Amino acid sequence: MHIIHTIAQLRSELGSTTPNGKSIGVxxxxxxxxxxxxxxxxxxxxxxxxxVMTLFVNPTQFNDPADFLKYPRDVARDSLIAENAGVDFxxxxxxxxxxxxxxxxxxxxxxxxxILEGASRPGHFDGVATVVTKLLNIVRADRxxxxxxxxxxxxxxxxxxxxxxxxxxxxxxPTVREPDGLAMSSRNVxxxxxxxxxxxxLSKALFEARKSMQAGEMDAVKLAGAIAKTVSxxxxxxLDYAVIVDxxxxxxxxxxxxxxxxxxxxxxxxxxxxxxxxxxxxR
Ligand code: PAF
Numbered sequence: 001m002h003i004i005h006t007i008a009q010l011r012s013e014l015g016s017t018t019p020n021g022k023s024i025g026v027x028x029x030x031x032x033x034x035x036x037x038x039x040x041x042x043x044x045x046x047x048x049x050x051x052v053m054t055l056f057v058n059p060t061q062f063n064d065p066a067d068f069l070k071y072p073r074d075v076a077r078d079s080l081i082a083e084n085a086g087v088d089f090x091x092x093x094x095x096x097x098x099x100x101x102x103x104x105x106x107x108x109x110x111x112x113x114x115i116l117e118g119a120s121r122p123g124h125f126d127g128v129a130t131v132v133t134k135l136l137n138i139v140r141a142d143r144x145x146x147x148x149x150x151x152x153x154x155x156x157x158x159x160x161x162x163x164x165x166x167x168x169x170x171x172x173x174p175t176v177r178e179p180d181g182l183a184m185s186s187r188n189v190x191x192x193x194x195x196x197x198x199x200x201x202l203s204k205a206l207f208e209a210r211k212s213m214q215a216g217e218m219d220a221v222k223l224a225g226a227i228a229k230t231v232s233x234x235x236x237x238x239l240d241y242a243v244i245v246d247x248x249x250x251x252x253x254x255x256x257x258x259x260x261x262x263x264x265x266x267x268x269x270x271x272x273x274x275x276x277x278x279x280x281x282x283r
Contacts (some may be wrong), residue, residue, distance in 0.1 A: 003090045005136050005228040012093050014050070014139070015255055017088070022049035026141035027170070028132060030057045032072040032186035032239045033081045038177040039146040041085035043173050047256060048143060053082050054135050055073060055092040060099070061127030072186065083107040090093045091139070098134060107133045109162075116265060117152050117276065120240060121281060128153055129160050136166050144168045149175040149183050151278040155214060175277075177203065185278045197269035202266055204232035205242070206279040209264050213256060213281050220244035223281075231268055236262035240274070247280065 002063065006011045014024060025048030027040045032273050044051045046112065048181045055078060055252030062068035082090055113119075113125035136144060144161075146154050158170050163256055182196075191199060205227040227242040244253050247263045256262045262281045 001079070001087055001090065003079060004094055005091075005093055006097055010052075010089065010138065014052070014098045015051055016152075023143070023250045024048060024050045024052060024139065024141040025143045025145065026052045026054065026135065026139040027087075027145045028056075028135050029078075030071065030186075031055050031075065031078045032185060033078045033175075034184045034188075036147050036149060036184040039083065039176050040147060040173050041082065041087060043171065044143070044145050045086040047171075048141075050089070051065065051087050051210065052091055052139050053087045054139070055082075055090050056098060056131070056135075058098075058127060058131040059095060060130060061124050062120045063123050067125060075240065090103070091135075092105050098131065100180060106130055107160055109163075111150065112156050112159055113177070115152075115250060116241060116243070117267065119273070120267070122275050125153070125156050129156055133160055133166070136161065136168050140177075141168050143171050143245065145171045145173055146263065147175060148172050149277070151263060151276075152250060155248060181207065183184045183275075185275060187273050187275060189263060190269055190273045195236055198234050199270050199275055201231055201237055202236040202277040203279075206264055206266060206277060209244075210279055210281055218256045220256050223256075223264065224252075226262060227266060231266065236270055238269040242266045244281070 025044035027044050029037055030105045057071050059068050093244050105130040108126045109129050120219060146157055154172055161170050180200045182200050209227050224242050224244045228239055230262055231237050233237045244262050244264050246253055247261050262279055264281055265278045269275045
């Protein structure tokens, strides 16, 4: 496995490694790797000849500079995990390599970005959309792997990739959960033991909603209300939103019918740790 820091070197390495139509898979990350990332790397390894993992803590997607500074960084640990997962190249650019002096472009997907997570984190998805566009243009992979856990991010990336004719297939990978149901996230390590126990309420509320739907409850507003109540009953949780939305445009649904798929999205704070989760609702 090679660790590469410049765009020129990455392009030259990929040019000489993939001359005969070999496929490239890219997994964009900010490091702090957990089993969710490993499952993305494994999918890329199974489906592509060459696997690139990008490792870049992107400053432009943090609306709070303190959060950016606090973000866990351990390149040695992440490199070992990536190597064990079969990654061929880690692309770990310095901030100046990604944002050279004079950088002045923003990629924005406003309809999907200013709601839900974007309402609480202004500018976050513009930062994500801009860096992901850059990474996809730099690597020029056949496939790029993103977790469904960050559902809104996934829809933003799918939209920009289609709208800008990026030409990389966006592959959505299922959320990986702890044995008790909590969705894996780099933020989980910041929970106190009590908050960690309480945080299971998110997946519990979502699983219950799916069960109610499977038992015939098709009123999306009622289902969302039940999710909100379950979370609000947990004293350590401070609910931000619980909604049932259309999976592509993320607009709230009032009813679920057999022809429209639906996804339940949830966000809550445990102390100062904000967690999100979601579940696709199928009948
Ligand atoms: O999901 C993440 O880790 C980041 O938002 C991403 C996609 C790597 C962009 O910085």
